[in-house]
Amino acid sequence: MKRIIKSLPFVKKTYQSFQESKYERRFAGECYGCFRGVFNTFEQAIQSAPKTKTIGYDNNDLAQEYQEMLESENWEQSQHLINSYDYPVLFWLNSIFTTNLVNHIFDLGGNVGIHFYAYKKHLNCQEITWTICDLSEIIKVGKKIAEKRQQKDLFFTTSFAEANNKNILLASGSVQYVNHFSQQIEKLLVKPVHILVNRLPIYDGKQFVTLQNGGKVFYPQYVFNRSDFIESFNEIGYELIDIWQDRLGSCMIPFYPENSVPFYHGMYFKLRE
Ligand SMILES: C[S@@+](CC[C@H](N)C(=O)[O-])C[C@H]1O[C@@H](n2cnc3c(N)ncnc32)[C@H](O)[C@@H]1O
Missing domain, CATH: 1.20.5 (Single alpha-helices involved in coiled-coils or other helix-helix interfaces)
Structure with a gap:
């Protein structure tokens, strides 16, 4: 015994x-959507990744998958076109629109145009220019779709510097894949007045990196400390106006219960006058 x-x-x-x-x-x-491990940096997470898939979103197969989804016959009618986490963004966009005549949206991680196509019928503003900033393989396909649809008010770039002079920055489900987000905003000559960050993994513990299985690829992502994340925007002149929960997103990491995030958040920051 x-x-x-x-x-x-x-x-x-x-x-x-x-x-x-x-x-x-x-x-x-x-194991689509599964997470694995806790790391300090993207490099460490990438090095530890199994060799069964490539790393990162900049992938033509992924882009094709997004195109098929967007072009599938029932996408525009789909009940997933607008998800519960989109409503706070739509609410704040429409509130911002009432005080601005012309609006320029810079959509970081806007993919092949999913928010542009899904949101437009719910937005009460005629004068919008919409610029998607994403990775090159994704925007190649996004441009093709936009050309086919003869979309005149949709633009694509891979350069964050083009966020300069756009009054609204939208970043839905993308900030966790980007290094030094607030520093990149600080470098802009004319910063966005409104920043809507959505589908963000934040929690009360120390910031770390984890690895996600994204189906065709693996990608590393940050999980941010909530107050440090908000403070990084305070430091560059922004005030937190609203914060909401996204109950559809989560980052549950097996064997790391203390690092697991049961739901994501969205936030609206406004530049102090
Ligand atoms: C989880 S998807 C989110 C897509 C969409 N915004 C949404 O909320 O459903 C992440 C998006 O961020 C993009 N992305 C990843 N890293 C990026 C980077 N460094 N710069 C710009 N976009 C990036 C990906 O290509 C992908 O389109």
Whole structure:
């Protein structure tokens, strides 16, 4: 009996490493949306990734997948066209529009145009220019779709510097993939007055990086400390106007319960006058 009890930590450790290697195999395969590990940097997360998929969103296969989704016959009618986390963004966009005649939206991580196409019928402003900033493989496909639809008010770029002089910055589900977000905003000569950050993994612990299985690829993402994230905007002249929960997003990391985030957040920051 004593021997069994004595060996318990060993049994526990062996069981744990068995579970971990089982999860490793699962994560390396078809475990879409699963997270793995806690790291300090993107580089560490990338180095630790299984060799079964490539790394990052800048991928033509992914872009094709987004195109198929957008062009599928029932996408415009789909009940997922507008999700619950989109409503606070629509609410704040429409409030901003009532005080501005012409609006320039800079949509970081706007993908092939999903927010542009999904939001436009809910926005009460005629005069909008919409610029999507995404990675080159994604915007190549986004441009093709826009050309086919003869979209005159939709533009694409890979350069964050083009956020200069746009009054609204929208970043939905993208800030976690970007390094030094607030520093990039600070460098702009004319900063956006309104910043809507949505679908963001924040929590009360220390900032870290984790790795996600994105189906065709793996990608590293940040999980930010809530107050440091808000403070980084205070420091560059912004005031937090609103914060909301996104109950559809979560970052649950097996074996790291203290780093797991059960739901995401969205925020609206406004430049102080
Ligand atoms: C999870 S998707 C979010 C898409 C969409 N905004 C939404 O909320 O559903 C993340 C998007 O961010 C883009 N992205 C990732 N890293 C980026 C970067 N460094 N600069 C610009 N876009 C990036 C990806 O290509 C992808 O379109």
